[in-house]
Amino acid sequence: MNPPRRVLLLTTPTSYRTRAFVDAAERLRIQALVVEDTPEVLRVSRPAGFAVDFGQPERATEEIVRLVAELPVRAVIPVDDAGTVLAARVATRLGLPSNDPDAALAARDKWLMRQRFAAAGVRAPQAQAFPALADPREVVADLRFPCVVKPTRLSGSRGVIRTDGPDQFVAAFERVRHILASDGIDLAQAWILVEPFVPGFEVAVEGLLTDGRLHVLAIFDKPDPLDGPYFEETIYVTPSRLPENVQARIVATTAEAARALGLWTGPIHAELRVNESGPWVIEIAGRSIGGLCSRILEFGTGMTLEELILAHAVGDPVPTIARRGGAAGVMMIPIPARGILKDVEGLERARAVPGIVDVEITARRNHRIVPLPEGASYLGFIFARGDDPAAVEDSLRRAHRHLSFRIAPELPVVPLASRR
């Protein structure tokens, strides 16, 4: 008897991606069991198995295996970075097709990733790892500048800082350490990476692996320079305007990177920088594109990216993975300042710009917004379509110019005793 059309989705309470996967499952008539990362203290109020602590992978694996003994699934799918390693562990235990947990870990941990790339000869910056508690003044003498300081396990460019000299390096190292500490990460166990800054422009590759073969779903140009000191993503536009031969090298390097880590099945999202030496892999993750960016992608006869991933995972036939719909782009709206978001103006005018499909502000009014390198969430997204990539980029920029954000400064907390 065939197991029911059911999948397990691993997600976090703040993920931007859950809704898109749940909607896709519904359209494909697949039942989705959603399991959320939930710290131990909050678990009492949630039914067993549906809330597990991703930070305790052994225990989480056992709990999920028990849950799916009652409710068998055909695939375990991480909706974003947080669940990739756990998904591989659970799927491997259940004998379901998946990446090896070791490969999933190498795609999640930037230090392991750098080591695998170096061993396999993949063109990527050569990183050094220092204990998070190391004294940056003691390591600075041996460094060459510019270099990039970054944590090993965060995402969305959090804590990624370019430094051009010793003083900046010391400050950046301490800042990354502070970010790790404020995330509750045990500094005694944590590492901080330092690697050469790779000059050039940047692209992202969205792909799907089947038995180790890479199918490219989209190559995105990132027309805004990403030269630091912080690396806030803004515009993604597809198809790429790069010459065919450059695109071919980007694809070949992405495939090499996946192979070097042992990634074998499911979605990948890669970031590469390109300069006169060719493409350099900054990172390849075993998950699909983040935020709400996937909304601009449509495949075959109108499938969403999430439908494609789910269909691939449960073994439904996928007639074609060709992207359709001309040129498309998204802007992750830059965060102009730290503070409390009070108001957004110009939404209707931005939406009325020709080519704009939608503008969605995801940050909530009266909530704190925090820019990089500390920030972990988006202000919002602008989506556009058009006949060609240049027109799409132009629509995104014009729409963005209509938006203005009123951000109130955060007031310092005054201790009660000193309030007179």
Ligand code: ADP
């Ligand atoms: P995350 O997983 O948090 O996004 P990445 O390692 O992918 O972290 O870095 C985020 C961004 O920072 C990259 O997309 C790139 O723009 C920039 N970056 C990171 N490392 C380097 C590097 N060695 N050289 C140049 N830019 C880098």
